[in-house]
Amino acid sequence: MSTVSRQPVSEETVYLFMDYGQFRIDGGVESPVEEIELLDRALAAHPFASDGLAVVVLSPHQNNFHMPVTVQVWEERPPDDRAEWQQVCETRLRVGPEGILCLSSPTDGAVDCPVSQGEYLIEISGRGFINYGWPGSTEPGDVWRIRLWPDDGSKPLPALQWDMPGYGVPDNVPLSHVTASIDDAQEWVVVVDDEGSRRLHINELPQQAAAFDRRRWGGEPIPRLEDHPGAEELARHDRAIAEAVAAMADTELRRLARWAANQACTKAGLTDRPWVRPALAALRDGRPLPPPFDDVDSAMTRLHDEDFGPADDEHVGTIEATTGPGSAGAATSSFDLGPIHRPSFALPTITDANQPDALDAAMTTLYATALVFGPEVDTLFAAVRTEFGIR
Numbered sequence: 001m002s003t004v005s006r007q008p009v010s011e012e013t014v015y016l017f018m019d020y021g022q023f024r025i026d027g028g029v030e031s032p033v034e035e036i037e038l039l040d041r042a043l044a045a046h047p048f049a050s051d052g053l054a055v056v057v058l059s060p061h062q063n064n065f066h067m068p069v070t071v072q073v074w075e076e077r078p079p080d081d082r083a084e085w086q087q088v089c090e091t092r093l094r095v096g097p098e099g100i101l102c103l104s105s106p107t108d109g110a111v112d113c114p115v116s117q118g119e120y121l122i123e124i125s126g127r128g129f130i131n132y133g134w135p136g137s138t139e140p141g142d143v144w145r146i147r148l149w150p151d152d153g154s155k156p157l158p159a160l161q162w163d164m165p166g167y168g169v170p171d172n173v174p175l176s177h178v179t180a181s182i183d184d185a186q187e188w189v190v191v192v193d194d195e196g197s198r199r200l201h202i203n204e205l206p207q208q209a210a211a212f213d214r215r216r217w218g219g220e221p222i223p224r225l226e227d228h229p230g231a232e233e234l235a236r237h238d239r240a241i242a243e244a245v246a247a248m249a250d251t252e253l254r255r256l257a258r259w260a261a262n263q264a265c266t267k268a269g270l271t272d273r274p275w276v277r278p279a280l281a282a283l284r285d286g287r288p289l290p291p292p293f294d295d296v297d298s299a300m301t302r303l304h305d306e307d308f309g310p311a312d313d314e315h316v317g318t319i320e321a322t323t324g325p326g327s328a329g330a331a332t333s334s335f336d337l338g339p340i341h342r343p344s345f346a347l348p349t350i351t352d353a354n355q356p357d358a359l360d361a362a363m364t365t366l367y368a369t370a371l372v373f374g375p376e377v378d379t380l381f382a383a384v385r386t387e388f389g390i391r
């Protein structure tokens with residue numbers, strides 16, 4: 001009878017620049033599922049989603065700019081220590097011939113760790129959480145561990161999610177699409193959507209898909225807005241504004257984008273910063289954006305250095321979360337992400353509003369501005385109605 005070694009075969013600790021409350025793990029094998037779809041699946045069934053080639057993990061914290069992750073490889077399933085961790089995910093993952101496990105997060109985060117090619121079971125565990133959302137600093141102290149061992153065919157254990165005292169767990173967000181798997185008879189499918197799973201005949205699929213589209217759009221889909229960020233959420237929350245945006249000419253869409261960026265920056269307190277004001281003036285006048293806004297990464301780096309101190313500073317500063325009333329409890333709408341650092345969400349709207357395509361600029365900027373307003377999004381939409389004459 002085999003026994004599990006008390007020590008992993010290999011172990012390495014890396015540090016990930018984690019932002020936007022999420023990070024991805026893959027083994028260097030290209031996944032046919034886009035990362036945004038995996039994120040949708042994770043939000044629909046906290047705290048993670050996987051397709052066997054990539055894993056998207058949701059972190060309770062909005063950010064940790066120096067997040068330690070210890071990567072261990074074991075000969076077989078390691079000892080169970082779930083009781084020592086607040087969040088645990090387990091799934092399957094393939095590591096490709098390059099022998100690299102890649103960890104990444106939106107904006108600046110990406111690190112690699114050597115792991116031999118093969119089929120693995122992978123366990124991702126985290127602890128040291130302060131709260132869901134903005135943790136109060138850029139290095140809140142949470143730590144993570146990844147353990148991998150050869151896939152022995154056993155079923156992955158269920159996920160463990162952190163139950164925050166006095167808050168609980170975040171609500172799952174309904175999937176924005178229908179996933180169907182065809183059975184052996186090729187005439188029946190198992191459909192998985194926000195209402196659960198059920199078996200349907202393939203002839204019923206068009207009608208079911210149309211009904212699902214109406215639910216996620218709050219009515220009939222708006223063709224011009226399809227594939228634009230936040231369109232479904234906007235249509236469900238305020239159908240009149242969504243329809244008005246879809247009918248706007250390019251000149252009005254461009255005005256909406258610039259107006260929304262100004263609203264986001266005002267709400268986040270960025271208009272008080274001398275280096276931001278020239279960019280807003282250039283955006284208003286239709287001139288090229290000045291440095292550092294000619295490169296969004298440079299602008300974000302300056303913001304983070306100003307608010308939190310340099311990333312390698314031994315003493316990283318802290319600031320209070322800039323959220324409105326009601327954001328500490330259950331989400332008031334799909335635009336309410338809970339406690340967030342508003343400037344980090346608002347600053348990119350300046351470059352978003354300057355996108356070449358007017359509709360892209362308007363929808364991207366309006367959606368990001370709605371996230372900045374969060375629980376107060378109805379105040380923003382009331383101002384949109386007034387500014388653009390929407391009944």
